Amino acid sequence: xxxxxxxxxxxxxxxxxxxxxxxxxxxxxxxxxxxxxxxxxxxxxxxxxxxxxxxxxxxxxxxxxxxxxxxxxxxxxxxxxxxxxxxxxxxxxxxxxxxxxxxxxxxxxxxxxxxxxxxxxxxxxxxxxxxxxxxxxxxxxxxxxxxxxxxxxxxxxxxxxxxxxxxxxxxxxxxxxxxxxxxxxxxxxxxxxxxxxxxxxxxxxxxxxxxxxxxxxxxxxxxxxxxxxxxxxxxxxxxxxxxxxxxxxxxxxx
Amino acid sequence: xxxxxxxxxxxxxxxxxxxxxxxxxxxxxxxxxxxxxxxxxxxxxxxxxxxxxxxxxxxxxxxxxxxxxxxxxxxxxxxxxxxxxxxxxxxxxxxxxxxxxxxxxxxxxxxxxxxxxxxxxxxxxxxxxxxxxxxxxxxxxxxxxxxxxxxxxxxxxxxxxxxxxxxxxxxxxxxxxxxxxxxxxxxxxxxxxxxxxxxxxxxxxxxxxxxxxxxxxxxxxxxxxxxxxxxxxxxxxxxxxxxxxxxxxxxxxxxxxxxxxxxxxxxxxxxxxxxxxxxxxxxxxxxxxxxxxxxxxxxxxxxxxxxxxxxxxxxxxxxxxxxx
Numbered sequence: 001x002x003x004x005x006x007x008x009x010x011x012x013x014x015x016x017x018x019x020x021x022x023x024x025x026x027x028x029x030x031x032x033x034x035x036x037x038x039x040x041x042x043x044x045x046x047x048x049x050x051x052x053x054x055x056x057x058x059x060x061x062x063x064x065x066x067x068x069x070x071x072x073x074x075x076x077x078x079x080x081x082x083x084x085x086x087x088x089x090x091x092x093x094x095x096x097x098x099x100x101x102x103x104x105x106x107x108x109x110x111x112x113x114x115x116x117x118x119x120x121x122x123x124x125x126x127x128x129x130x131x132x133x134x135x136x137x138x139x140x141x142x143x144x145x146x147x148x149x150x151x152x153x154x155x156x157x158x159x160x161x162x163x164x165x166x167x168x169x170x171x172x173x174x175x176x177x178x179x180x181x182x183x184x185x186x187x188x189x190x191x192x193x194x195x196x197x198x199x200x201x202x203x204x205x206x207x208x209x210x211x212x213x214x215x216x217x218x219x220x221x222x223x224x225x226x227x228x229x230x231x232x233x234x235x236x237x238x239x240x241x242x243x244x245x246x247x248x249x250x251x252x253x254x
Numbered sequence: 255x256x257x258x259x260x261x262x263x264x265x266x267x268x269x270x271x272x273x274x275x276x277x278x279x280x281x282x283x284x285x286x287x288x289x290x291x292x293x294x295x296x297x298x299x300x301x302x303x304x305x306x307x308x309x310x311x312x313x314x315x316x317x318x319x320x321x322x323x324x325x326x327x328x329x330x331x332x333x334x335x336x337x338x339x340x341x342x343x344x345x346x347x348x349x350x351x352x353x354x355x356x357x358x359x360x361x362x363x364x365x366x367x368x369x370x371x372x373x374x375x376x377x378x379x380x381x382x383x384x385x386x387x388x389x390x391x392x393x394x395x396x397x398x399x400x401x402x403x404x405x406x407x408x409x410x411x412x413x414x415x416x417x418x419x420x421x422x423x424x425x426x427x428x429x430x431x432x433x434x435x436x437x438x439x440x441x442x443x444x445x446x447x448x449x450x451x452x453x454x455x456x457x458x459x460x461x462x463x464x465x466x467x468x469x470x471x472x473x474x475x476x477x478x479x480x481x482x483x484x485x486x487x488x489x490x491x492x493x494x495x496x497x498x499x500x501x502x503x504x505x506x507x508x509x510x511x512x513x514x515x516x517x518x519x520x521x522x523x524x525x526x527x528x529x530x531x532x533x534x535x536x537x538x539x540x541x542x543x544x545x546x547x548x549x550x551x552x553x554x555x556x557x558x559x560x561x562x563x564x565x566x567x568x569x570x571x572x573x574x575x576x577x578x
Contacts, residue, residue, distance in 0.1 A: 053457065079459035093450035095514075096443075104447040105458040107440040113460060114468075117435040120443055166458045 006031040006170055006202050007052070007083070012061030014044075014051050021047040023226045025061070029170070029219075034196055034203040036213045039223035045206045046088060048223065049174050053085045054078040066169065079108075082169035086159045088178055088206075094148040098139060101147050101158050102130040105165035130165070136198070137161050137191065153184035157191065164195070170202040177209060185209065189216060214238070257571050270427075277419050286487075289419045291527045293483045294503065296426040298511075298519035299433050300476035301504035306513030307437055308469045309449030310360070311368045313501050314375025315477055317355065320382060320496030322348040322478030323485035327395035328388075330486075336404040337412065341425070341482055348478020349471055351378075356470030360463055363452065372498065379496045394492030401486075412486075422483050429479050434516055436472065445469055506544070510551060512558025521560045 007029040014022040022044045029035050037045055050056045052063050054075035063071045065083050073081075093101045106126050107113050121127075134140045137157045142150060147158055156176060163171050176192065177185040189212050196203055196216075207213050213220060213234070220237040222229040230240045237243055273292075277285045297319055304310045325347035329340040355378075359370040382389045389395065400418060403410040412418045436442055444465055448455045456462050485491040494500060503526070504519065511522025529547065533540035555562045 055453075074461075075453075075456040076459050076461050079457055085457060087454075091451060091454050093447045093454065095450055096446055100443060100447070103440075104443055104455065107443060108455075108459040112440040113444045113465065115440045117432070117439055119435070119438045120440055121438075123440065126440075162454065162458060 004030050006066060008064040009052065010062045012051060012063065013059045014047055014056060015059045020226050022051065025228045027221055027228060027231060029202065029204055031202050032200055033218040034205065034216050035219045035221060036217035037204060037206045037221045037223060038213055043223040044226040045223055046174060049085055049172055053083065053172065079166055082167065084163040084166050084168035085172040086163050086174055086176060088174040090155045090159060092147050092155060092158045092162065096147060097144050098134065098147050098150065098158055099130055099143040102133050102161050102165045105162045106130055109166045133161050133165055153180060153187060156188065168201060170204065172204045175206050175208065177207065177212060185212065192216060258568060261567065273423055277416060282415050285415045285419050287527065287531060289415070289422050289487055291524055292422050292426045293480050293487060294507065294527070295520035295523040296429050297477055297480035298504040298507035298523045299430055300473045300480065302508045302513055302519040303433055303436065303469055303473045305508055307442065307449060308445045308466060310363060310466065312371040313368045313498065314371030315504055316496050316498065316500035317375045317378040318348040318352050318474035318477035319481035319484070319500060320378065321351045322481030323491040323495045324382065324389060324395065326482035326485045327398060327491035330401050331395055331398045335401060337401045338404065340401055341479070344482035345475055345478050348481065349475035352474020353471045356467050356474065360466035360470055375496070375498055375501055379493060379498070382496050383493045392493055394490050396490040398489065418487065422487070425479065425483060429476050430520070433476060437516060506548065510548065510558060512561030514557060515560045515564060518558050518560040522558065525559065
């Protein structure tokens with residue numbers, strides 16, 4: 001059983017002064033599943049991401065990824081171990097081309113960043129890999145465009161492409177559909193499902209849209225005021241009276 | 255796109271041809287002016303590796319220009335080294351200085367980085383100004399000759415302005431080519447990505463401090479080459495080389511020419527010196543005119559002169575392409 005767990009969080013707390021953004025959160029994320037992390041605004045979802053991926057240090061608690069203690073490791077080392085994330089706001093390299101956005105991540109993964117004088121153009125394998133990733137995301141036609149000129153939904157896909165290019169074992173998506181139209185949301189959900197099926201990468205997703213959550217997640221974690229309120233299958237969460245009461249109200253049937 | 259490329263190639267060839275042929279027929283004054291422009295072009299290009307490519311605005315880049323210059327003057331004055339060993343040592347001194355100052359400065363970015371580099375720059379200035387036994391204090395190091403260029407098979411005197419011009423041209427071109435290769439490499443892509451979004455770069459597994467440190471050291475090294483050339487050109491190493499107003503020059507040149515285009519700062523250096531030269535014929539307060547030109551450029555053409563010209567050319571070519 002233990003081998004199934006890719007990310008194990010034990011007793012994680014994060015305080016900012018007297019305010020606890022996270023309080024004693026313990027969860028296990030199973031390998032090869034899509035896990036959703038839900039909770040109202042301010043529940044501590046993004047803080048959870050930031051503490052795990054090395055942006056903040058936890059106040060107390062331990063984070064174990066693939067059997068390795070990654071508590072308080074800096075962000076670049078966490079990424080190196082195969083735990084990557086996307087961001088809630090579009091967080092890409094705006095003035096660079098779409099291809100370069102993906103290439104930067106590939107250069108980092110293949111440790112070519114300290115190659116100082118050989119032209120990037122001569123790294124054909126890297127460029128082919130970038131092309132494959134863009135094709136998978138349906139962005140191949142935009143490869144040479146400057147990223148800031150893309151449509152919003154496409155930018156969010158670039159964001160996921162950057163994470164994908166670092167060969168992650170697990171991707172943490174922070175509200176991948178934030179600010180999207182229903183059409184864009186549907187496209188993104190299909191994309192995540194496609195990526196999951198094609199790559200088998202473990203996903204952790206925060207998401208506001210309950211329809212999305214219940215349609216793609218194998219397991220759901222519910223955060224409420226910094227505490228883990230419940231965890232379980234979509235069915236269990238749907239029927240959990242505490243979740244209904246504290247957070248979801250009537251909207252569960254959406 | 256093809257048309258854009260051939261246009262670019264033609265412009266580069268014309269520029270190179272001019273640099274190699276024109277001085278042969280030019281008078282001594284023009285040759286001296288052009289030498290200084292070349293040296294400052296390299297200085298500005300080295301600065302722009304940090305500013306335009308890595309997104310770090312240094313207000314202390316003159317420290318390495320000065321280190322290179324003083325090291326060169328010192329080596330020639332006291333040890334009578336020939337050109338290439340003296341240049342190599344000056345470069346190493348500047349690179350070491352940049353590695354040390356960079357190690358601390360890159361720990362912060364944006365305005366804090368600018369202030370750290372300014373602070374270190376002022377410290378170096380004070381050191382240079384006060385340490386009379388080593389640096390000659392406010393007099394600087396003077397009274398040396400340009401060393402001979404010992405090519406093993408042949409010794410060349412660089413005494414004449416023309417000889418020194420061509421030597422500087424070769425060194426500056428080599429330096430510029432090295433910097434240019436750097437910007438095109440995977441390393442250069444990581445630098446540009448850090449300029450756009452340092453946080454995101456660290457989340458794909460890059461140690462941004464290490465990369466900033468390397469960029470800082472490389473920029474300082476190349477500034478040292480420029481400084482060494484300048485000390486010989488000026489026949490002196492003086493505290494003005496490390497003064498903070500000297501640090502401001504590459505900033506102005508990069509913004510004038512365009513920090514997002516590789517040769518932008520070099521064109522900026524050319525414009526800067528031509529303006530200074532022509533305006534000071536009429537008035538000593540040429541800085542007023544420099545300001546009057548700089549302000550509209552920053553407000554209306556933030557891409558700088560070269561950046562704006564290239565954007566125009568691209569638009570023209572695209573429009574033509576549609577017409578066909």
